Amino acid sequence: MxxxxxxxxxxxxxxxxxxxxxxxxxxxxxxxxxxxxxxxxxxxxxxxxxxxxxxxxxxxxxxxYKAFSFNKKGKHIITACLGTACHVRGGPKIVDAITKELNIKPGETTKDMQFSLETAACLGCCAIGPIVVVDGVYFSNVKPTMVKKIIEQTKSGIEKTDIEKYKHIFPVKVSCPRCNHSLMNTEHLIDNYPCIHITVSFGRKHGWLRLSSLYGSYSIESEHEIPMDTELNCFCPHCHTELTSSFECPICGANMVPLMIRGGGTVHFCPRRGCKGHMLDV
Amino acid sequence: MKIKIDGISFDAPEYFTILDAARFLGLNIPTLCYHEGLSPGGNCRLCVVEIGKGDRTKLVTSCTYPVEEGLVVRTSSERVIKARKMTLELLIAQSPTSKVLQDLASKMGLKQVRFKPKWESCINCGLCVRMCEEQMKAKAIGFVNRGNKLEITTPFDMESEDCRKCGACMYICPVVTLRCHGAHPESVLCSGCYNSLQPTCTSNEDNYNCWMGLKNECGTCYNGESNENINENIK
Known part of the structure; x- marks a missing residue:
């Protein structure tokens, strides 16, 4: 013992x-x-x-494993990407800016235990780099001048960040992974952006579902009201293939729904109503 | 398992590694992290041999590679010697005060170390870890971190409850047990003992039997005779 x-x-x-x-x-x-x-x-x-x-x-x-730490981490964890793509787009300058702003080096924590700074070798979304992730929220195309703003927003509570005001929670354009038809619907706007249009079935009901195209937003509209915790079967409205994958939702374990991102990559979201599981795979 | 080592055909039992087969045949492969009482580690890379035919050859650690049907092994080809010398250079740069390493350098005829010496007292060979686990059944020390931060220590760098202070890790360590204080600050090599060594080779050895295939070069197989005489003797 x-x-x-x-x-x-x-x-x-x-x-x-x-x-x-x-x-x-x-x-x-x-x-x-x-x-x-x-x-x-x-x-x-x-x-x-x-x-x-x-x-x-x-x-x-x-x-x-770098994912484990023996030292106490701050309340907010800031991860700056230093992968090849982010590096050539100025990732090190972002790290310098954060270092200057918070007075901590990568791997350290501020004295008030509020912020920890980490660097990552690649976060897998090189197309929108340089990336800074704060408490799981992705900030894309970050410039050194934006660092101060990001940190201030984190202090005031990142959850409260107004999506519309903050443009760096980015919209994605997606298509069906099977037939490659675009799933974007420009006629209906959700969060002021074109929405993602797919068909869903649950129980005996079948209808359309519109999702916000903003990565990080969970706004949806649907034909039928979907009770919480229902696991949906999602289909492509063009080729009628069921959209499903072998990836399991990290939160609830349901099979994730894959959508191809225009320009490369796949975004997965959890088909369970109310579950916020999602991941970006570029 | 019919294998061919340095041109010698040999029917090796299934459980043999290349190193076992080579030692059985009397072929000398230098080892550092290999020990008869412990499982092979393959950490030090000094026992590399070349396997395969033609252009498709590769270097493998002979202490961990099991014999397979039709295997062709060369224990002292040019590529092998080069790889071993480079490995030894790196090891000596890590810890120039090890007598075991300095002796190996002398035997291999290492002339220079091109790396900046670190003067560490651990080469991460893992002998102590295996000793502690397999012979002492203590499992007190282990590898911590990875890459260039890899080190062997107890959990949290504190005195371990599993450790019985038996000292087996010190006993088996090739670096701290036998110290060499003759390492030259610039070349990092010593070769002090080597000059007073008695010849270790037997008189009837051939090219296959020689340390590293460095016949005549290492200097331990003849006493005062010139190279020309040796060559004549072989002819």
């Missing part, structure tokens, strides 16, 4: 995670990291006890 006294909170998190992930170490560590924003020493020792593994193996795994 590495740990003699355990806080009940930690124990319940670890127990639930181990049960959920069938004793898979990395998934358990990810759960702890997500909850605390870092891996506390006690948590690693507890996982070692629970999984009956030597501590050095777990410490080795946790130190190997």
């Amino acid at each position: 590495y740990l003699s006294e355990v806080s009940t909170e930690l124990e319940s998190i670890v127990d639930a995670s181990i049960k959920k992930h069938n004793k898979f170490l990395i998934a358990v560590l990810q759960d702890i990291q997500r909850h605390y924003n870092y891996l506390p020493e006690d948590a690693i020792k507890l996982v070692a006890d629970k999984l009956e593994m030597p501590l050095r193996d777990i410490y080795g795994v946790a130190s190997f």
Whole structure:
């Protein structure tokens, strides 16, 4: 036993995670990291006890992956992309600007524990670089002058950021991954942008569904009212293929709906009403 | 498993690695992170050999590569020697104070180290990690971080509860156990012991039997005789 006294909170998190992930170490560590924003020493020792593994193996795994951290992270995590595409478009200048603004280097946290700065090798959306991600919200085509604004917005609460005022939550143009017909409907605007038009069925109902084309907006309109937590079957209105993929929603586990982005890449969204699971794959 | 090592046909048992087969035949492959009592690690890359035919040859670590039917191995080709020398240069640059490494350099005839010496006391060979896990059953130390930050240490850099302080990790370490203080600050090489070494080769060795295929070059297989005499003897 590495740990003699355990806080009940930690124990319940670890127990639930181990049960959920069938004793898979990395998934358990990810759960702890997500909850605390870092891996506390006690948590690693507890996982070692629970999984009956030597501590050095777990410490080795946790130190190997950059996704895990042993130091306490700030409330907001700013990730600046320094991949090849973002690098040539001025990614390092963005990092410098953030460093100057917050007085922290990449990998560090401000003294008031509000911000942590990290760099990423590539976030997979090179077409809209340089990218800065703050608490999961993507800011595209960032210039050094915009850094101050982004940080101020984060301080006031990124959730409250008005999409219409802030143009850098970007609109996407998508098409069917099977027949490549455009799914954009320019006649109906949602969030003041052309919407994405697909057909859906749930239960015995079949009808159209219009989604906001703004990445990060969850506004929808639909022919029939869709009860919460209903998993929809989505179809292309042109070729009538069911839009589904083997990717599972990171939040609820439903099979994600893929849409091709004009200019390359795929955006996946979760077909469950009310679930905010989505991912961008460029 | 019918294999061919340095032109010698050999019927090797299935569980043999290339290194086992070579040692069985008396062919010398230098090793650093290999130990009979431990599982092979393949970390130090000194035991590389060339396998394959024609243009499609590749370098593999002989300590981890199991023999396979029809395998053709060369343990001392030009490419192998070059790769080993480069590896040893890197290892010595990491830790010039290791007597084991300096001796290997002397035997291989390493003339220069082109890298900036780091004077570290660990070459990440992983012998201590395997010793601690397999022989001592303690699993107290392990690899931490990765890439250029890789190091061997205990979790959180603190005294480990798993450690019994048996000292096996120190015993097996090729760097800290035997220190060499003769390393020249500029060339980083020592070769002090090498000059007073007795010849280690037997008199009836041939080209295949020689250390690294460096017959006559390493200097340990003849005593005071000139190179010409040696060549005549072979003829």
